[in-house]
């Protein structure tokens with residue numbers, strides 16, 4: 582009896598598994614890979630009040646007594662600068678730290694909202710609720726968990742601090758001018774559409790003139806993170822790309838450098 586039922590179970594298992602579609606390996610050749618990351622170097626842009634910037638120190642470079650070549654560096658940098666992640670704890674007490682963000686929030690389908698024309702005419706431009714609704718009319722409703730990428734065109738100014746931030750007075754963040762998200766658009770995206778991440782090709786998910794960082798507060802209150810100082814957004818379609826934005830896994834971190842890339846399906 583026992584033997585009979587285990588045979589039946591095996592048979593059922595075979596039927597069930599053969600009915601499932603075969604798992605497919607990800608084929609990188611089917612995608613155009615786009616690097617969304619600025620290089621880290623001595624020109625990397627940090628917030629004007631940042632006490633330090635990216636520093637690379639050579640520890641070794643050259644032939645060794647063992648007869649082989651050896652190179653190694655140490656680096657030091659604030660978490661927030663260059664292409665980087667804002668973890669929810671950056672503006673929300675009790676929010677997730679860099680290491681605690683679920684991987685599914687860092688690897689997700691992307692939508693790219695293009696406001697580069699509006700921003701070219703107005704450096705204080707903020708994404709509006711109507712911009713989001715208009716985008717959805719053309720491309721469909723933005724899905725929960727999406728990584729939203731706001732394209733302002735500002736990455737073309739990188740690494741010119743004065744052009745990119747709107748002001749390059751050391752230690753003073755009160756005169757910055759660059760575009761980003763507006764509060765109502767952020768509320769719609771975060772609270773209603775329930776996106777996973779807000780990204781932008783400027784220095785902040787709040788526009789340069791902000792002094793209350795309301796978009797950061799709206800996003801991080803829902804454990805939504807930020808991706809700032811992104812590059813090459815003009816190479817992405819409005820919908821269809823998948824973004825992989827993995828930060829350095831700093832335990833307890835409030836953010837950190839990110840190597841962000843996008844997978845754009847090749848047309849067949």
Ligand SMILES: [Zn+2]
Pocket residue numbers: 661662665666667809836
């Ligand atoms: Zn940041």
